[in-house]
Amino acid sequence: MVSESKAAEKAEKAASRLAKKVAKNVANGGGDDDSASDVASASGSALDLTKLALGSTGDLTKLAGSAMGVSATEGVSRCVTGVLTSRLTSRDIKIDGFTLGLNGVELIQDCAIELTIGRRYGLIGQNGCGKTNFLCSLAEKEVPIPDHMDLYHLHTEAEPSPKTALDSVIDYIREELKKLEALEEHIMTEFGPEDERLEAIYSRLEEIDPNTFESRAAELLHGLGFSSKMMAKSTKDMSGGWRMRVALARALFVRPTLLLLDEPTNHLDLEACVWLEEYLSHYNRCLILISHSQDFLNGVCTHIIWLTNKKLTYYTGNYDTYVKTVAEQNIIQQKKYEKEQDDIKHIKQFISSCGTYSNLVKQAKSKQKILDKMYAAGLTPPINVETTFKFTFPDCDKLPPPVLPFIDVSFAYSGLKEDYLYKNLDFGVDCDSRIALVGPNGAGKSTLLKLMTGDLSPTEGTVSRHMHLSVGKYHQHSVEVLDNTATCLDFFRQSYPNTATFKREVDEWRSFLGRYGVSGKMQTMKIGQLSEGQKSRLVFAMICMGKPNLLLLDEPTNHLDLEAIDALAEAIKIFNGGLVLVSHDFRLIDQVAEQIWVCDRTLSVWKGDIRAYKAHLKSTMTHYKK
Numbered sequence: 001m002v003s004e005s006k007a008a009e010k011a012e013k014a015a016s017r018l019a020k021k022v023a024k025n026v027a028n029g030g031g032d033d034d035s036a037s038d039v040a041s042a043s044g045s046a047l048d049l050t051k052l053a054l055g056s057t058g059d060l061t062k063l064a065g066s067a068m069g070v071s072a073t074e075g076v077s078r079c080v081t082g083v084l085t086s087r088l089t090s091r092d093i094k095i096d097g098f099t100l101g102l103n104g105v106e107l108i109q110d111c112a113i114e115l116t117i118g119r120r121y122g123l124i125g126q127n128g129c130g131k132t133n134f135l136c137s138l139a140e141k142e143v144p145i146p147d148h149m150d151l152y153h154l155h156t157e158a159e160p161s162p163k164t165a166l167d168s169v170i171d172y173i174r175e176e177l178k179k180l181e182a183l184e185e186h187i188m189t190e191f192g193p194e195d196e197r198l199e200a201i202y203s204r205l206e207e208i209d210p211n212t213f214e215s216r217a218a219e220l221l222h223g224l225g226f227s228s229k230m231m232a233k234s235t236k237d238m239s240g241g242w243r244m245r246v247a248l249a250r251a252l253f254v255r256p257t258l259l260l261l262d263e264p265t266n267h268l269d270l271e272a273c274v275w276l277e278e279y280l281s282h283y284n285r286c287l288i289l290i291s292h293s294q295d296f297l298n299g300v301c302t303h304i305i306w307l308t309n310k311k312l313t314y315y316t317g318n319y320d321t322y323v324k325t326v327a328e329q330n331i332i333q334q335k336k337y338e339k340e341q342d343d344i345k346h347i348k349q350f351i352s353s354c355g356t357y358s359n360l361v362k363q364a365k366s367k368q369k370i371l372d373k374m375y376a377a378g379l380t381p382p383i384n385v386e387t388t389f390k391f392t393f394p395d396c397d398k399l400p401p402p403v404l405p406f407i408d409v410s411f412a413y414s415g416l417k418e419d420y421l422y423k424n425l426d427f428g429v430d431c432d433s434r435i436a437l438v439g440p441n442g443a444g445k446s447t448l449l450k451l452m453t454g455d456l457s458p459t460e461g462t463v464s465r466h467m468h469l470s471v472g473k474y475h476q477h478s479v480e481v482l483d484n485t486a487t488c489l490d491f492f493r494q495s496y497p498n499t500a501t502f503k504r505e506v507d508e509w510r511s512f513l514g515r516y517g518v519s520g521k522m523q524t525m526k527i528g529q530l531s532e533g534q535k536s537r538l539v540f541a542m543i544c545m546g547k548p549n550l551l552l553l554d555e556p557t558n559h560l561d562l563e564a565i566d567a568l569a570e571a572i573k574i575f576n577g578g579l580v581l582v583s584h585d586f587r588l589i590d591q592v593a594e595q596i597w598v599c600d601r602t603l604s605v606w607k608g609d610i611r612a613y614k615a616h617l618k619s620t621m622t623h624y625k626k
Contacts, residue, residue: 078100078101078133079101079102080143081099081143082095082096084144084146088146089146090146091117091149091257092115092117093114093146093258094112094113094114094115095144096112097110098113100130100137106310107129107133111311113138113143113312114314115258116286117285118286119286119302120280120289120303121289122290122297122300122301123288124304124322124561124562126308127537127559128533128534131262131290132262132531135260135288136153138153138258138288139155147183148200149258150176151256151257151258151260152251152256153262154247154259154264155262157243157247158244158246159235160235160238162234162236164231164232164233164234164235165238165242166231169217169250169253172253173253173254174210174213176208176254177210180201180205181205184205200257207255221245223621224272224276225268225269225271225441226249230242240267241267241441242267244266245267245268256285258285259283259286261290263290263292264276264291265291269439270438270439270584270613271440271621274618277296278299278621292557292559292561292585293587294320295586295614297318298318298320301319304319309384330383333383337379337380337381337383340374340380347371350363350367351367351368389516389537390571391516391540391541393543393544393548393572393575394544395576396431397549398431399431399466399468399549401430401431402428403428403429403465403550403578404452404463404469406426406451406458406461406463407426407462407464408425408461408462409451409460410422410423410424410425411444411451411456411460415459420459421447422444422601422602422603425602429550429580431549431576431577433578433579434592434594435579435580435593435595435596436596436610438597438598438599438610438613439600443601444599446554449473449554449580449582452471452580453471453473469550470548470550471548471552472543472546472550472552473551474553475554476555476558479532479535479538479559481542482539483527485526485528487526487527488523488525489506489523489524492509492541510523516537516540517537518538532558533559536560537564550577551572552580553580553582554582556568556583557584557585565587568588569591569592579592579593581593586611586614590609590610590611596608596610596613
C-alpha cells in the first residue's frame with residue numbers, strides 16, 4: 001500500500017510533468033484541439049489527486065502545490081503554469097514560476113505573483129501585453145489559488161433578465177452565502193474546528209448580514225448613478241453600459257477577499273468615477289485593478305504592478321510614485337551601464353596597446369581576467385524603453401465661423417415638449433473650439449454629439465453645418481466597424497482601395513499602420529486576435545484617413561493604455577481643427593480642453609478647470625463615502 005506522503009509526492013510530480021508537457025505544447029503553437037482537451041483533462045486529475053493527498057496528510061504548512069491551466073474558448077487558447085509557495089490556509093497568495101501563454105505566444109515568463117491582503121494593486125502595461133489574460137487566469141483559477149479564497153472578476157456586464165437591478169445585486173450574495181455555509185460544514189467535518197480557515201469564513205458570514213442586503217445594495221447602486229426608478233427596472237430593459245454598472249455594484253456588494261476589476265470606469269460618468277475612486281480607496285481586502293486613468297490609479301492604489309518585457313515588477317505607492325521611482329532607477333542604471341562600458345573600452349584599449357612586449361604581457365593577462373570576471377558576473381543592460389506610438393491628425397484647412405451653429409434647438413426622443421432633453425440651445429462650435437462635455441449619465445452628452453453629426457435631427461430649431469465640414473467621430477462602439485476575420489493590412493487595403501486619385505502600395509500601408517502602434521506581425525494578425533486597445537488604434541487610423549477638421553470624441557480612452565492616451569493628447573494639442581470631447585479621464589480633459597460645458601437638460605459653461613470640477617463633485621457626494 002502506498003503511504004499518504006508518497007501519494008502527495010506522486011501528485012506533485014504528476015503536476016510538474018504536466019506543466020512541462022503544456023509548456024512544450026505552447027512552444028509548438030498550442031497543438032490540436034484533441035491534444036488541448038487531453039491536457040486539460042489530465043490537469044484536473046492531477047489537481048484532484050494533489051488535493052486528495054494533502055487532505056489525507058493534513059500537512060498544509062509544507063504545501064508547494066504546482067498547477068497548470070488550459071483555457072480554449074472563443075478562439076483563445078491560454079496556457080498557464082505556476083507553483084503555490086504560500087501556505088494553503090494563508091489569506092495572502094504567493095505563486096512562483098508563473099508563466100502565461102496565449103495562442104502559442106508567451107506573454108508572461110517565469111514571474112512571481114505576490115498578493116497581500118490590504119493592498120490595492122494597479123496593473124499597468126501596454127495594450128496587448130497580457131493584462132486582461134492575467135486577470136482571467138486568476139479568476140478562472142488556472143493557477144493554484146486556494147479554494148477558501150473567494151474572488152470576483154468584473155469583466156462582463158450583468159446578464160439581461162426580468163430581475164431588477166436591485167435583485168440582480170442581492171441574489172448573487174445569497175448564492176455566496178449558501179456556498180460559504182457548505183464550505184464551513186465541509187471543513188468542520190474533514191479537518192475539525194481548529195482549522196484556521198474557519199476564522200475567515202465566520203468573519204465573512206458575519207459581514208454579509210442578510211438583514212442589511214437591500215439598504216447596502218441600494219446605496220451602491222445610487223453611488224453608481226441609479227435613481228430609485230432605475231433600481232426597480234429589469235436588467236433586460238437596460239443598455240449594456242447600465243448592466244455593466246449593475247455588475248460593478250454586485251462586485252462591490254460581494255466585497256470578496258480578492259477583487260479583480262478590468263477597466264471599471266469605462267461605462268461611468270465623471271460623477272460615478274469620483275464616487276468609485278473614493279469607495280475603492282478604502283477597500284481593505286486585496287484589489288487588482290486595470291485602469292487607463294492616472295487620476296484613478298493615484299486615488300485608489302497602494303501598489304503598482306508593471307507588466308513589461310514579459311515580467312511582473314512590483315512598486316510601492318500609487319502611479320505618480322511609480323513614475324518617480326522608475327525614473328530614478330533608470331538614471332542609476334544608465335550611469336552604471338555607461339561606466340561599465342567605459343571601463344570595458346579602456347581595458348580593451350590597454351590590452352591592445354600591450355602587443356607582444358614581454359614586460360606588458362603579464363599586465364595584459366591581468367586586465368583580461370578583470371574583463372572576464374565582469375562578463376561572468378553579468379553586465380548592466382542599457383535602458384530598454386518600450387516603444388510607444390505617436391501619431392498626428394492630418395492638417396486641415398480652418399473653416400471660417402460659423403462652422404456648426406445651433407440656433408434655438410430643442411430635442412426629445414419622443415418629440416414631445418414635456419420630454420425635452422434640451423431646450424432653446426444657442427451656441428456654435430468652430431475650428432478653434434476645445435470643448436469638454438461633462439455631466440451625469442443620461443444628461444444628453446452623447447445625444448448632443450449625435451445632433452452635431454446629423455445622426456439625430458432637432459425637434460425644434462436648426463443645426464447648420466458648413467458645406468466643407470468633415471467630422472471625425474469616435475464613439476464607444478466604433479470598433480464594431482472592424483472586420484474581425486480580416487488582417488489589419490487587408491482590412492485597410494479593402495476599405496480604401498486604389499483609385500485614379502488615391503494610390504497606396506503595401507509598404508506604404510505598413511508604414512501608415514506603424515504610426516498607430518500596429519507594426520510587425522500585428523499587421524498580419526486577424527483583427528479579432530487583437531486587444532481592445534489595439535483595435536481602438538485602428539479606429540483612429542480610420543479617422544485620420546477621413547482628414548477631419550472637427551473631432552467629436554465620445555470616450556476615446558476606454559481601451560487605450562496610458563502611453564496611448566498621452567499620444568492622443570499630444571495629437572489633439574497640435575491638431576489645427578476643432579474638438580468636442582466626452583470623457584471620464586480627468587487627465588485627458590485637463591490636457592486638451594479649454595472650456596468645460598456642463599450638460600444637464602441645458603448647457604452651462606463651468607467657470608474653472610476640470611480639477612475644480614472634480615473637487616466640486618467630491619464635495620457634493622460626501623454622504624456616499626464608505
